[in-house]
Amino acid sequence: MDKKTLQLVSQQLPDIRQGQIKAALKLMDEGNTIPFIARYRKEMTGTLDEVQLQAVRDRYQHVTSLLERQETVINRIKEQDKLTPALAKQIREATDLQTVEDLYLPYKQKRQTKAQQARAAGLAPLANWMLTYPDEDLTGAAAKYVNDSVPDAQAALDGAHEILAEAISEMATVRGWLRSYTVNHGQLVTTLKRNGEEKDELGTYKQYYDFTAPVKDLSSYQILAVNRGEKEGVLSVKIAVDTEAVLNYLRFRLIRTSKRNAATDFITAAYTDANKRFLAPAIERELRRQLTDQADEQAIKVFGENLYHLLMRAPIKGKVVMGFDPAYRTGCKLAILDENGKFLTKAVIYPHDPAPAKKRAAAEGEFLQLIEHYGVEMIAIGNGTASRESERFVASALKKISRPVYYVIVNEAGASVYSASEEARDEFPDLHVEQRSAISIGRRLQDPLAELVKIDPQAIGVGQYQHDLPKKELGTALDDVVERAVNRVGVNLNTASYQLLTQISGLNKTIAKNIVHYRDEHGRYTNRTQLKKVPRLGPKSYQQSVGFLRIPAGDNPLDNTDVHPESYDIAAKIMKDTGIAVGELGTTAATKRLAKVKAADYTTDQAGEATVNDIIASLKKPGRDLRDSMPAPLLRHDVMTIEDLKPGMKLQGTVRNVVDFGAFVDIGVKHDGLVHVSKMSKKFVRDPRTVVAVGDIVDVWIDDVDLKRQRIQLTMVAPKKVANG
CATH class of the missing domain: 3.30.420.140 (YqgF/RNase H-like domain)
Structure with missing residues (x-):
């Protein structure tokens, strides 16, 4: 990886050192999976976890795409013999795709425009002459350009106007300023569309019938709601800016003289038209798209976090x-x-x-x-x-x-x-x-994890506006979440379905099916080395997967831990030095002895202190299931209706979904209740996910019940009379 790529990735990930990024990308390039790197190569990456490693991978792909686009743009401009060293330098120094596209815009092949027709008719010199602010009769000068394509002086002036308007709209500096100004000072304005009508009587978009908010303050759920309302023909949406301020900037940027004459008026008319026809609509489309992309990214993140907590819910073990x-x-x-x-x-x-x-x-x-x-x-x-x-x-x-x-x-x-x-x-x-x-x-x-991995994550429904999100990006993000959850928990090699095994590091669908087929033919696995006999499971797949595959009651107790076979020698030495017999693992006595072990005494060239500490933790709790510490499902034996609910009533509920504006809680009636983010704590809460997660069992109080709209408002802040006892 070249220095520039590493530098750009590092700039986008300020919390991760360049050395960590370089090591992580090298390990990935060698065919190591993210779960394997996170668990078994901690020393090499400085203990980056799966989420950080995924961020490194994603940013690297983004930067690579940026650099490839830069070279493509440079080559296309070069083919037109219009590339200058200064322009090439600008393009290569751009740190985002939008800047690259702004610089490319004047050279981009597009459909025939009025400005292009005017240039073809020989009117470019007239347009350039206007920029010298001549103190002459414009009509007389324009008459010199009359030809077969330009019937009269007015047609020449109209053509020069089109050339200037298009050129102004394609200036990278102008577009950059207007984009920044609109982001910082623009207002999103939504109104009920003429003849707009909602499909249901609940008034889903009622709050947006007359809505105005600064662009920079919009939340992702507002953007997604507005987009859907617009798509369904209910809302009209626009981004409003102070046009006078924009025109003042254009005057300052383009008029280089203090005197006013016909030429300055001509240029003023050109930039005013450029803003109205080209700049403002283009920047509005661009920002709407950017806002949507940001909202999609946030919604996908929310979906992923909710899915992770759902997958990691405590299983109900040993029950019919x-x-x-x-x-x-x-x-x-x-x-x-x-x-x-x-x-x-x-x-x-x-x-x-x-x-x-x-x-x-x-x-x-x-x-x-x-x-x-x-x-x-x-x-x-x-x-x-x-x-x-x-x-x-x-x-x-x-x-x-x-x-x-x-x-x-x-x-x-x-x-x-x-x-x-x-x-x-x-x-x-x-x-x-x-x-x-x-x-x-x-x-x-x-076993939520084992069953839910059989289902397309997008069908599980623990997000917001999921059907409006880009399927590819959502699918990739949710696949990462499922992979992370499954590998953190590990699977029982003798009971796991092939769908569950497919999510294990280093395995694919074919190998997973072969593992199950081998189990069906030869009986239960008794040790991890038997995996080497499974067809298509080669040395690399074995290395990447074996640490995440458990064998309870097998030949070797270490096979029921997340100690990797490559570290069995270290584990054996620790057990020998502490006098722990194989059958003692997991007992109170063994755990007390292991608590006194110093990781530094057992490090090797391949295993540092982080890895040794993981080995010790695994020896303390062989067969441990991370989910056992997660919230268990809320068990019920009686039922209520929405009509039974009264303000101030205290209930227990299960968090079903967490979104940007709050959490939906199942309290045992037909509809989930909403705890708005403002009702989650006496203190200010910016992000609901810092307070609750999907699957949490929470105490709530009824705040309000709307029987007509079947909506329940909840609060997690005890009413004063309750709080005071």
């Missing part, structure tokens, strides 16, 4: 679960899963209208019989159609069982997508789509 997929006419599909997620049986019950009365009467008995026969301990109810009616049915039925059985409302977004997929058909070829969906809902409660 019923997956409950609600429906009306076609009946509720039930699936019983054992403690390990193995499908046991299915059923369909009809507890809701418009099912026949006889079927509705039989539904509760069938439901309770399944629970008792299979020892069901938890019920996962999908949150789709008929969810709340099903919740009431379940809550009522559970009161007739003497032992504790709880239910959880599970986000079923994407379950139908997976259930109809080829992978689901392969796993359950004899089941209908709805029955597979019930299995997916149940497994989401048992």
Whole structure:
């Protein structure tokens, strides 16, 4: 990597040293994955984590694209014999694509314009003469340019006007100033479009019917909401600036004389027209696009953070679960899963209208019989159609069982997508789509990570305006999140699906399927070295993946840790020196001895203190699951309706989604309530994600209930009478 590239990447990542960037890019170039580098090459990168490494990768790609575009532009201008050393220097010194495009604009091939026609007619000298501010009769001078293409003097003056207006609009300095001025002083103005009408009665865009805000202060959710309202034909949107201030700048920039004459008036008319026809519309389009790009980037970041927390929710281990997929006419599909997620049986019950009365009467008995026969301990109810009616049915039925059985409302977004997929058909070829969906809902409660990786992340729905976001960028960002989550947790080599294995560092779909096929043919894996026998899993894939693959109760306890086999010698030496037998790992006695170990005593040329500290941490807790420290699902046994809610009422809820302006919380009624960012704390909160995350269990109080619009406003700040006891 050349010095210029490294310097540009470093400028865009001020919190990361150049040496770290260089080392990270070198490791990536050698075929190492980001999870592997983050976990097992900490000393080389100065302990950069996955997010930082992804930023290095992304900025490097961005800078490479910039440099390639610079050379393309230089070559195209050179082909026109118009490249000067000064222009080439300007282009190569540009640090962003917009500046490069501004410099290229006057030379860019475009459709025939009036200015080009005027130049072809020989009117460029007349336009240039105007810039000398001649104190002469313009019409008389223009008459000299009359020819077959220019019928009279007025046509010559019109052509010179077009040449000047276009030239002014293509001046990089002018565009740069106007862009900066509009960003800092412009106002986004939205109004209800004439004959604009919303598709629903909730008034989604009502706050934007007469809305004005500084461009620099706009939030991403406002930009995305306005864009959608405009797209749906409800809103008219424009960016307004002080035109007088812009024209004053153009006069200062272009009029180089204090005297006023016909020529200065001519130039004034040209730059006024240039601003109206070319500059202002172009800068507005450009800024709208830039604002959208920034809003998209923020929304993708929010989606990624929400997805990560959703994937990292604590699994429900060792429980028999019923997956409950609600429906009306076609009946509720039930699936019983054992403690390990193995499908046991299915059923369909009809507890809701418009099912026949006889079927509705039989539904509760069938439901309770399944629970008792299979020892069901938890019920996962999908949150789709008929969810709340099903919740009431379940809550009522559970009161007739003497032992504790709880239910959880599970986000079923994407379950139908997976259930109809080829992978689901392969796993359950004899089941209908709805029955597979019930299995997916149940497994989401048992192990969210293992089940959700089977679904396109974009279908999970934990963001804002996700259907308006660029699919490629969103897909890449969410894939990174899934990869990070899976590799941080690690997977059980003997139970993982091929979909889960595909997300492991160094593995692809083919190798993942081969790992599962080998397991099916030869029985469970007993040690990590058996992976070397898997077809297509070569030395590089083995190196990149093996540390993230766990084997509980295998031949070597280290195979159930995230210690990489390349560091087994170090782990063995630590255990020997501390007198810890293999079978003692994880015990209180072993943990106490390991607490006294100094990492510096075991470093090598390949493993520094950071790596050794990781080894010690792994030896303390073999088989550890990072998710065990995450919030567990909120278990329920009774149900409320929105009509039951009263201001000041205290409830517990689960954070379902976090957006720029607050968080949506499931409090057990049909609609999630909103905690606005201003109601999250007594202190000022700029970013809701610093307070809550998807999956958190939070205490909230009812702030307001709008029954007509079915909206619930919540607060996380206790009302004074509650706070004072």
